[in-house]
Amino acid sequence: DQQVKQNSPSLSVQEGRISILNCDYTNSMFDYFLWYKKYPAEGPTFLISISSIKDKNEDGRFTVFLNKSAKHLSLHIVPSQPGDSAVYFCAASKGSSNTGKLIFGQGTTLQVKP
Amino acid sequence: KAGVTQTPRYLIKTRGQQVTLSCSPISGHRSVSWYQQTPGQGLQFLFEYFSETQRNKGNFPGRFSGRQFSNSRSEMNVSTLELGDSALYLCASSLEGPGGGNTIYFGEGSWLTVV
Numbered sequence: 402d403q404q405v406k407q408n409s410p411s412l413s414v415q416e417g418r419i420s421i422l423n424c425d426y427t428n429s430m431f432d433y434f435l436w437y438k439k440y441p442a443e444g445p446t447f448l449i450s451i452s453s454i455k456d457k458n459e460d461g462r463f464t465v466f467l468n469k470s471a472k473h474l475s476l477h478i479v480p481s482q483p484g485d486s487a488v489y490f491c492a493a494s495k496g497s498s499n500t501g502k503l504i505f506g507q508g509t510t511l512q513v514k515p
Numbered sequence: 516k517a518g519v520t521q522t523p524r525y526l527i528k529t530r531g532q533q534v535t536l537s538c539s540p541i542s543g544h545r546s547v548s549w550y551q552q553t554p555g556q557g558l559q560f561l562f563e564y565f566s567e568t569q570r571n572k573g574n575f576p577g578r579f580s581g582r583q584f585s586n587s588r589s590e591m592n593v594s595t596l597e598l599g600d601s602a603l604y605l606c607a608s609s610l611e612g613p614g615g616g617n618t619i620y621f622g623e624g625s626w627l628t629v630v
Binding site for chain 1: 519521548550557558559560563571573603605607618619620621622623624626
């Protein structure tokens with residue numbers, strides 16, 4: 402049962418354009434969401450997070466949008482840079498028990514072309 | 516400040532052997548969790564420790580175990596290794612856990628190959 406889904410395995414965009422990575426979840430108990438960037442054989446690097454009490458969070462070139470009614474979140478990267486090329490994972494947690502358990506999507510490989 | 520440190524980075528073991536991986540969390544972080552990443556299954560939660568107690572556990576067999584010490588450092592152990600245990604094992608730390616709005620930070624991982 403895949404509770405967090407990233408339906409696009411890959412995405413290719415031109416440098417300077419917007420990258421939009423999508424993530425859907427099924428568990429309405431999730432109330433905290435995070436995005437990570439990962440290179441092969443390295444640990445995930447935290448990018449940005451959002452609590453379910455918000456619908457948008459912005460940090461520099463990265464913005465995360467949360468649509469609770471649709472159980473959907475998206476990560477926008479503007480402008481995209483070649484160094485952004487990596488695998489992006491969304492993750493979700495149920496915060497009430499305050500645990501360290503994250504449920505990850507399968508990841509989307511972003512390629513930013515110069 | 517130093518990040519999450521995992522040792523060893525790479526190791527090769529034989530089927531049937533056991534392995535112990537070590538993790539030092541970010542200073543001040545009390546929650547340590549472990550994840551397994553494989554090409555087929557993605558990132559999967561193994562277990563989480565907080566104040567030396569296992570607070571949550573994923574759906575892995577009992578061959579996978581862990582512990583946390585009073586200084587928050589953690590170890591995980593896999594006994595009777597199987598070929599399918601070959602994976603990148605990631606340790607993550609946070610002040611408490613993501614529910615409180617605290618971010619989880621990952622180490623570089625320990626790459627285990629079982630032959």
